[in-house]
Amino acid sequence: MKIALFPGDGIGPEIMEQARRVxxxxxxxxxxxxxxxxxxxxxxxxxHPLPQDTLEMAKAADAILFGAVGDPECDSLERDLxxxxxxxxxxxxxxxxxxxxxxxxxxxxxDLSALRPEVARAIDLLIVRxxxxxxxxxxxxxxxxxxxxRQGFDIMSYxxxxxxxxxxxxxxxxxxxxxxxxxxxxxxVDKANVLETSQLxxxxxxxxxxxxPDVELSHMxxxxxxxxxxxxxxxxxxxxxxxLFGDILSDQASMCVGSIGLLASxxxxxxxxxxxxxxxxxxxxxxxPDIAGQGKANPLAMILSLAMLLRHSxxxxxxxxxxxxxxxxxxxxxxFGGDLGGSAGTAxxxxxxxxxx
Ligand code: NAD
Ligand code: IPM
Ligand code: MN
Numbered sequence: 001m002k003i004a005l006f007p008g009d010g011i012g013p014e015i016m017e018q019a020r021r022v023x024x025x026x027x028x029x030x031x032x033x034x035x036x037x038x039x040x041x042x043x044x045x046x047x048h049p050l051p052q053d054t055l056e057m058a059k060a061a062d063a064i065l066f067g068a069v070g071d072p073e074c075d076s077l078e079r080d081l082x083x084x085x086x087x088x089x090x091x092x093x094x095x096x097x098x099x100x101x102x103x104x105x106x107x108x109x110x111d112l113s114a115l116r117p118e119v120a121r122a123i124d125l126l127i128v129r130x131x132x133x134x135x136x137x138x139x140x141x142x143x144x145x146x147x148x149x150r151q152g153f154d155i156m157s158y159x160x161x162x163x164x165x166x167x168x169x170x171x172x173x174x175x176x177x178x179x180x181x182x183x184x185x186x187x188x189v190d191k192a193n194v195l196e197t198s199q200l201x202x203x204x205x206x207x208x209x210x211x212x213p214d215v216e217l218s219h220m221x222x223x224x225x226x227x228x229x230x231x232x233x234x235x236x237x238x239x240x241x242x243x244l245f246g247d248i249l250s251d252q253a254s255m256c257v258g259s260i261g262l263l264a265s266x267x268x269x270x271x272x273x274x275x276x277x278x279x280x281x282x283x284x285x286x287x288x289p290d291i292a293g294q295g296k297a298n299p300l301a302m303i304l305s306l307a308m309l310l311r312h313s314x315x316x317x318x319x320x321x322x323x324x325x326x327x328x329x330x331x332x333x334x335x336f337g338g339d340l341g342g343s344a345g346t347a348x349x350x351x352x353x354x355x356x357x
Contacts, residue, residue, distance in 0.1 A: 001314060002032045004061035006054065008039040009083055010287025011297035011346075012067025018299035018350035019065060019306045025357050026310075026319050034061065038090075039069025039083035039287070049074075049086040058090055058280075063313035065306060066090070066282035072289050087282070091131050096267035096280050097162070098169040099129040099246065100308070103233075103253040103263060108332040112340050114255040115230060122234025123256055126177065128170040129246025131267055133162045134197075136243045156197050158242065163204040169268075170240035171212040177237060178214070185216045185237040189225045189245055201242065222249070229253060250284050259339040260285040261298025264305040266312050281309040295345045298337050300327055303353060326356035 003023075007016035023031070036042075036054035043049050049069065058064050069083040079085070090096070105113070105123040113120035138155030145151050170186050178184035188205045190198035202219055209217045220228065222245045228235065229249065233256050241249065254260040267280040283301030291297055304327055311320035330352040336342035337349060344352070 001028060001030055002034065002061045002063075003309070004034045004036060004057045004064045006036050006038040006058075006064060006086075007041075007067040008069040008086070008287060009041055009071045010068060010289050010292035012039070012069065012287055014292070014295065014297050014346050015283070015299040015302035016065070016067045018346060018353070019302045021350055021354060022303055022306055022323060022357070025354055026323075028314075028316070028319070038066070038086035040071030040074045042086060043071075043074060043077070043081055043083065049081060049083050050089040054086075055089070055093060058094060062278065063309045064090070064278075064280040065302075065309055066280055067302065068283065068285065068287040070287035070289065083287075088136065090280055091267055092137065094278065094280065095132065095269045096278075097130060097132040098166055098268045099127075099131040100173070100266040100268065100312075101127040101129060101246070101250045101253070101263060101284055103127065103250070103257050105257055106262070106328055106331045108334070109258045109340070112258045112336075114258070115233070119230075119232065119234070120256060120258075122232075123253075124182075125233065125236040125239060125253065126173055127239045127241065127246055127250050127253060128166065128173055129250065130158075130162065130166040130242050132243075133158050134243035156195065156244075158197050158201055160200060160204050163201050164208055165270075167205045167208040167240060168211075170238050171208065171215050174215045174238040175212065183216075183237040184214060185218070187218045187220050187225070187236055187239050189220050189222050189239055189241040189249065191222050191245075192219070193221055197242075205240065225249060226252060229256060254284060259298060259336075261301050261337070261339045262304070264301050264308050266305075266308045268312060277313055279309065279313040281305040281313070295347065296338055297346050298339050299346050299350055300330070300353075303327055303350075322357060323353075326353045329356045 007013040110117035135156035140154040174186040192198040254263040263284040307320040307323040310316040335352040
């Protein structure tokens with residue numbers, strides 16, 4: 001079992017250290033760890049946010065654990081050299097098109113949600129976000145118009161096969177969740193009232209639904225979805241959406257649960273078995289430059305990303321559950337940091353998880 005660790009920038013190395021301690025306790029047989037530079041660190045050490053040896057390491061791995069990238073000192077570099085290209089480059093070079101972003105209420109955390117406890121209590125949803133297309137990967141640039149004004153542009157598009165393959169992932173996820181108490185529902189979120197891209201998305205999702213008569217499909221415009229997510233998040237089971245909308249809605253969902261420092265994610269490729277093997281696992285948050293180096297970052301999203309890695313790429317359900325239980329118990333015992341109104345630091349939260357494992 002080869003796991004590539006890419007800590008990255010800002011709080012990335014701080015939270016990765018805690019995930020590594022969890023890995024040490026698990027003592028997986030035959031585990032080999034590699035470490036590579038990504039992001040601003042990659043640029044500063046090797047002249048590129050995704051150095052060639054990092055990419056080779058990723059391709060050779062069974063799974064990738066990714067911290068975060070983003071460095072304010074790199075924000076004026078040309079776009080191809082910016083830290084964010086590391087994560088975008090890995091997702092596209094490895095064909096990791098299916099982003100699973102679960103948001104579930106942890107027992108005892110209801111009072112810390114940005115929502116009222118009785119509203120927050122019911123949160124148990126999975127955002128299935130497409131990751132290789134949309135406005136992220138279309139033609140982009142800045143051009144000068146005839147009258148001398150500069151104009152920026154980013155083309156939004158989806159090909160039907162790109163929509164179909166992510167729709168299958170969403171439907172299968174809804175079926176899988178139904179087996180363990182899920183609602184068997186999928187809500188596809190788009191902006192079909194305005195965007196052609198979204199109309200095609202909706203048409204293809206409806207076509208694909210024929211293969212999944214047991215899943216209750218609905219559609220929602222993204223503006224309404226943003227509102228419904230705070231009005232009544234308990235109505236959602238699987239949310240299927242595109243790259244941009246999924247990015248925004250997942251940060252929003254994190255505050256419904258209580259903190260962006262709690263939400264983990266998996267990026268998976270073509271399916272083998274249920275979700276495929278090679279995957280990249282990372283918190284949904286970024287490098288948090290405002291708190292980097294202060295030992296304040298919440299490492300739980302990182303540790304929960306490791307749990308997703310154990311489950312989805314290594315097939316080690318028992319180990320994944322062991323880690324997730326220890327995280328839930330840590331929160332239930334009131335051990336959390338400033339992001340949730342507490343006072344525990346990064347290492348202290350890591351210690352608490354290790355003790356509970
Ligand atoms: P961010 O997610 O880094 O931070 C947003 C806010 O949430 C900040 O106030 C931060 O302190 C807080 N926060 C985030 N993670 C936290 C944690 N684990 N514990 C406690 N608080 C936490 O988003 P941003 O500030 O918009 O972006 C910062 C940089 O990160 C940018 O360069 C951006 O491009 C990058 N970014 C990278 C990724 C990624 O690597 N996948 C994701 C999002 C943003
Ligand atoms: C995320 C991030 C990335 C995205 C950025 C850093 C490219 O916000 O993983 O959510 O937009 O996908
Ligand atoms: Mn994001």
